[in-house]
Amino acid sequence: MDYECITTRIEGDKVAIITLNRPKQLNALNNQLMDELGHALQAFDADSAIGCMVITGSEKAFAAGADITAMATLTFAEAYRGDFITRNWETIRSVRKPVIAAVSGFALGGGCELAMMCDFIIASDTAKFGQPEIKLGVIPGAGGTQRLPRAVGKAKAMDMALTGRMMDAVEAERAGLVSRVVPYDKLMDEVLGAALMICGFSQIATMATKETVNRAFESGLSDGLMFERRLFHALFATADQKEGMDAFVNKRRAEFRNA
Numbered sequence: 184m185d186y187e188c189i190t191t192r193i194e195g196d197k198v199a200i201i202t203l204n205r206p207k208q209l210n211a212l213n214n215q216l217m218d219e220l221g222h223a224l225q226a227f228d229a230d231s232a233i234g235c236m237v238i239t240g241s242e243k244a245f246a247a248g249a250d251i252t253a254m255a256t257l258t259f260a261e262a263y264r265g266d267f268i269t270r271n272w273e274t275i276r277s278v279r280k281p282v283i284a285a286v287s288g289f290a291l292g293g294g295c296e297l298a299m300m301c302d303f304i305i306a307s308d309t310a311k312f313g314q315p316e317i318k319l320g321v322i323p324g325a326g327g328t329q330r331l332p333r334a335v336g337k338a339k340a341m342d343m344a345l346t347g348r349m350m351d352a353v354e355a356e357r358a359g360l361v362s363r364v365v366p367y368d369k370l371m372d373e374v375l376g377a378a379l380m381i382c383g384f385s386q387i388a389t390m391a392t393k394e395t396v397n398r399a400f401e402s403g404l405s406d407g408l409m410f411e412r413r414l415f416h417a418l419f420a421t422a423d424q425k426e427g428m429d430a431f432v433n434k435r436r437a438e439f440r441n442a
């Protein structure tokens with residue numbers, strides 16, 4: 184598939200970087216961009232050489248939300264029948280390898296929601312997060328009302344969604360929306376460092392970690408703990424568990440084979 188709204192590249196032979204690329208629209212998200220993003224993520228997820236994926240944007244904008252010009256004249260029937268805008272967003276959720284959002288500048292509306300769909304967010308000190316849909320006469324439509332309160336709690340989520348105000352990177356880190364904040368010129372180095380570290384571990388264990396942490400948002404504590412314990416026990420069937428623990432005991436570096 185030829186991409187027009189994203190670019191892709193591989194770093195360190197193992198990390199796939201996907202860059203949202205509609206600069207004139209501040210990377211506003213339309214169906215074509217989301218189709219291309221879903222296609223790229225699935226292809227990298229299926230590529231055994233790739234251990235981690237990164238979604239990023241430009242210095243000015245990760246993504247300024249769903250494309251307002253594409254939806255301004257939509258009728259209810261069109262939005263409902265076409266499942267606007269999330270018809271293809273489930274693809275992102277189905278990716279099993281870790282996905283990091285590298286956010287600089289605006290991550291608003293669908294842009295904030297896309298970042299929150301990633302496994303964690305590393306932000307530059309210029310990042311601004313927000314759910315400004317209220318200003319457009321609508322509400323967040325791609326998970327903002329559900330993922331934002333889970334990330335930052337009800338008070339801040341309500342504040343952001345009801346007033347449309349933006350949260351800067353410092354507040355976002357303090358609130359738990361982002362895991363790290365670094366100066367813009369260090370953003371990709373920081374993200375790549377994290378991604379390559381992940382790639383150095385057992386891929387089976389990283390996939391199990393992702394699946395299990397995500398389970399915390401889908402189940403009660405007892406079910407989640409049971410799910411965790413079952414996968415923890417299952418990992419003792421892998422060669423990577425033997426390798427990782429033998430390497431520790433014998434004070435050497437582990438060489439994981441993803442087996």
Ligand code: CAA
Pocket residue numbers: 207208209211212247248249250251252268289291292293294296315316319322323324325327
């Ligand atoms: N959709 C379409 N075009 C957009 C856009 C969007 N979400 N955001 C910005 N653009 C376009 C602007 O129209 C402008 O285009 P022109 O040059 O052709 O006029 C260009 O990008 C640059 O934008 P600005 O001139 O506005 O740049 P700025 O620096 O002055 O402001 C901004 C930046 C604060 C992000 C402002 O552009 C803005 O408020 N954008 C809209 C943000 C928004 O409301 N997002 C939520 C969308 S709804 C949604 O996402 C629903 C959902 O939950 C899925």
